[in-house]
Amino acid sequence: MERGIVFESLLKNQRLGFSSDEFDSPWVSSSFHVEQQTNAKLVSGQPEKEENSDEDYDNCFRQPEKKRRLTSDQVQFLEKCFDEENKLEPERKLQLAKEINLQPRQVAIWFQNRRARCKTKRLEKDYEILNSSYENLKSEFECLQKHNDKLKQQVQMLKQKLDREIGEKVSTPNEFPSKEVDSNDEEPNPNLVSTQIWTNEPKMVICKQEYANSVSAKSDVIDSYSPDGNHSSFLEPCDSSNVFENQSDFSQDEGDNLNILRGPKIEYESYIDPNEGSLGYHIEDQPFWLWP
DNA sequence: AGGGATGGTCGGTTTACGTCA
DNA sequence: TTTGACGTAAACCGACCATCC
Numbered sequence: 356m357e358r359g360i361v362f363e364s365l366l367k368n369q370r371l372g373f374s375s376d377e378f379d380s381p382w383v384s385s386s387f388h389v390e391q392q393t394n395a396k397l398v399s400g401q402p403e404k405e406e407n408s409d410e411d412y413d414n415c416f417r418q419p420e421k422k423r424r425l426t427s428d429q430v431q432f433l434e435k436c437f438d439e440e441n442k443l444e445p446e447r448k449l450q451l452a453k454e455i456n457l458q459p460r461q462v463a464i465w466f467q468n469r470r471a472r473c474k475t476k477r478l479e480k481d482y483e484i485l486n487s488s489y490e491n492l493k494s495e496f497e498c499l500q501k502h503n504d505k506l507k508q509q510v511q512m513l514k515q516k517l518d519r520e521i522g523e524k525v526s527t528p529n530e531f532p533s534k535e536v537d538s539n540d541e542e543p544n545p546n547l548v549s550t551q552i553w554t555n556e557p558k559m560v561i562c563k564q565e566y567a568n569s570v571s572a573k574s575d576v577i578d579s580y581s582p583d584g585n586h587s588s589f590l591e592p593c594d595s596s597n598v599f600e601n602q603s604d605f606s607q608d609e610g611d612n613l614n615i616l617r618g619p620k621i622e623y624e625s626y627i628d629p630n631e632g633s634l635g636y637h638i639e640d641q642p643f644w645l646w647p
Numbered sequence: 648a649g650g651g652a653t654g655g656t657c658g659g660t661t662t663a664c665g666t667c668a
Numbered sequence: 669t670t671t672g673a674c675g676t677a678a679a680c681c682g683a684c685c686a687t688c689c
Contacts, residue, residue: 422663422678430677445654464679467656472677474657653688661680668673 425465429455433462437469 425433432455440447443466452459 424664424677442656461678463655465677468678470656471658651689653686655686656684658683659681662678664675664677666673666675668671 425457425461429457433465433469437466441466441470441473 433451436447436451443451443463448459448462448466451457452462455462457465
């Protein structure tokens with residue numbers, strides 16, 4: 356049998372162009388390999404065949420050598436070496452092969468496969484991180500969409516209210532407060548956006564003025580339209596340092612690749628459900644901007 | 648400078664083993 | 669007990685690259 360194994364290995368090694376140092380058959384008188392063979396026989400339940408040189412010679416042309424898993428000792432040893440250095444210098448390969456009675460070629464292949472497994476695991480981990488980032492962004496986006504819808508509803512309500520009250524004031528012009536909003540006779544500043552909201556209180560006026568060019572920059576109303584007609588997204592750059600602050604397991608390396616996915620931090624603290632009776636909207640803190 | 652030999656890595660694939668329903 | 673499906677480790681293959689002579 357040994358000659359059969361040697362023959363098979365020789366064929367393979369010649370085909371692969373192995374150097375002579377790699378072809379130092381560990382299959383002969385290898386304690387590790389004997390253990391492997393014994394284990395395999397125990398598992399498969401096949402009786403051990405009587406060793407015979409003539410039979411072995413005949414076996415040279417029969418079935419090739421079966422694959423054997425490395426023993427746990429061998430794997431442990433290789434794992435330890437892999438932890439130290441995941442690449443193999445030629446001398447180190449020979450040394451390791453000698454120490455655990457394997458062919459240098461086997462050691463090389465083990466390291467090769469181990470690197471591949473390592474990479475696969477790393478990719479899986481990266482995928483999980485990316486996926487959870489995606490889920491976070493998705494749920495944030497959905498929240499923002501709901502928020503946006505509610506804000507639009509509010510605007511609609513306020514518009515209707517405004518129309519109604521203007522109608523009332525027109526029908527009773529004496530009660531219409533004249534010049535209460537701006538008693539100065541200054542020229543109107545084109546950069547000012549002035550919005551007047553008439554409440555149910557006849558004499559009360561809520562007036563909100565902001566510089567138009569500061570609205571999009573400072574507004575807490577995130578989804579807005581800037582005067583130049585461009586839609587200013589709420590995903591524009593801002594302080595985003597806390598977005599994934601609960602994801603403390605981001606390693607530095609992974610973080611380098613994933614920074615792009617860290618969106619802006621968005622808070623909803625000032626948002627109160629408008630269905631709760633009053634407007635519930637901190638209008639005095641908000642620049643008032645009408646959707647087109 | 649150019650080319651062949653050698654040897655390494657990598658991605659993908661095949662093969663054989665071991666486990667489990 | 670047998671068997672087939674399945675996951676995984678070992679081995680292979682081809683392409684590519686670096687180094688040496």
